[in-house]
Amino acid sequence: MKINWFPGHMYKALKEIKEELKKVDVVLYVLDARIPLSSLNPKLDELSENKPVLYILNKIDLADEKRVSALKENFKGENKDYILYNSNFSKNTLILDKIKKLAYKKVEKYKAKGVKPTIRCVVVGVPNSGKSSLVNNLCKKAKAVTGNKAGVTKSGQWLNVGDGIEIYDTPGTLYPNIESQEIAKKLAYVGSVRDEVLEFTSLATDLLSILNEKYPSLISKRYGDAKNLEDIAFLRKYVKAGGELDLDRTAYMVVDDFRKNRIGKITLD
Numbered sequence: 001m002k003i004n005w006f007p008g009h010m011y012k013a014l015k016e017i018k019e020e021l022k023k024v025d026v027v028l029y030v031l032d033a034r035i036p037l038s039s040l041n042p043k044l045d046e047l048s049e050n051k052p053v054l055y056i057l058n059k060i061d062l063a064d065e066k067r068v069s070a071l072k073e074n075f076k077g078e079n080k081d082y083i084l085y086n087s088n089f090s091k092n093t094l095i096l097d098k099i100k101k102l103a104y105k106k107v108e109k110y111k112a113k114g115v116k117p118t119i120r121c122v123v124v125g126v127p128n129s130g131k132s133s134l135v136n137n138l139c140k141k142a143k144a145v146t147g148n149k150a151g152v153t154k155s156g157q158w159l160n161v162g163d164g165i166e167i168y169d170t171p172g173t174l175y176p177n178i179e180s181q182e183i184a185k186k187l188a189y190v191g192s193v194r195d196e197v198l199e200f201t202s203l204a205t206d207l208l209s210i211l212n213e214k215y216p217s218l219i220s221k222r223y224g225d226a227k228n229l230e231d232i233a234f235l236r237k238y239v240k241a242g243g244e245l246d247l248d249r250t251a252y253m254v255v256d257d258f259r260k261n262r263i264g265k266i267t268l269d
């Protein structure tokens with residue numbers, strides 16, 4: 001299977017992101033902690049002209065925290081920081097603190113003039129990484145900054161989340177640079193590629209081979225001695241009317257098991 005998913009609108013999206021990035025002081029880059037390196041666009045610095053970045057390693061509740069921590073060097077540096085996060089549950093005060101630290105240059109500059117600065121942020125990341133959830137998580141008590149008439153919900157507003165920090169309410173989609181099928185597949189495993197363009201038998205076969213190598217004990221725990229699609233179909237008695245093993249159904253089930261955390265907490269880099 002070749003995942004031909006590189007969306008045509010990607011180039012337009014990239015141009016839009018570049019425009020959005022110009023308006024902000026800090027970039028909030030949401031990465032799926034199950035595939036943190038694979039959901040990262042390596043050209044972000046170029047796109048953002050080296051703006052400070054806070055990497056949100058999101059869905060940490062689904063990920064292998066040990067493995068994520070082992071990768072942390074990729075997300076640290078001058079102008080860069082990271083946080084392990086669950087957008088559905090984590091308290092956002094830690095994020096706000098980190099944003100302030102990353103924007104210290106602006107804060108200092110304004111302080112010297114006796115003015116409290118506004119720190120503007122935008123959320124970016126691949127589809128399904130949790131960008132909207134993060135915006136909601138940050139904006140629990142937020143008020144729209146720009147004229148927001150009652151009853152009219154517009155997108156494209158700055159939301160004041162406290163501490164002089166404003167978040168743009170519309171996250172930007174930023175894909176990793178994928179000529180690589182390896183990366184495309186990892187995005188597919190976690191649900192960041194539209195399922196319609198995927199062949200599940202091929203996808204599940206590849207996923208199982210990675211998991212058998214990296215997380216053999218989790219695979220045995222879930223599927224016993226079954227290591228491949230045929231064995232799992234047999235084990236689960238997924239059979240078609242004629243008695244043939246139903247590999248399509250099995251494949252879908254395996255990918256779904258992975259996505260819903262039924263195999264366990266996994267990080268595939």
Ligand SMILES: Nc1nc2c(ncn2[C@@H]2O[C@H](COP(=O)(O)OP(=O)(O)O)[C@@H](O)[C@H]2O)c(=O)[nH]1
Nearest residue numbers: 058059085086087088127128129130131132133
């Ligand atoms: N388990 C878990 N699910 C999350 C987390 N953040 C987001 N989600 C879920 O992931 C799915 C996609 O989230 P969404 O915010 O719509 O992603 P977006 O496409 O990047 O805007 C939704 O079902 C969210 O509830 C998280 O930290 N942990």
Ligand SMILES: [Mg+2]
Nearest residue numbers: 131132133171
């Ligand atoms: Mg969204």
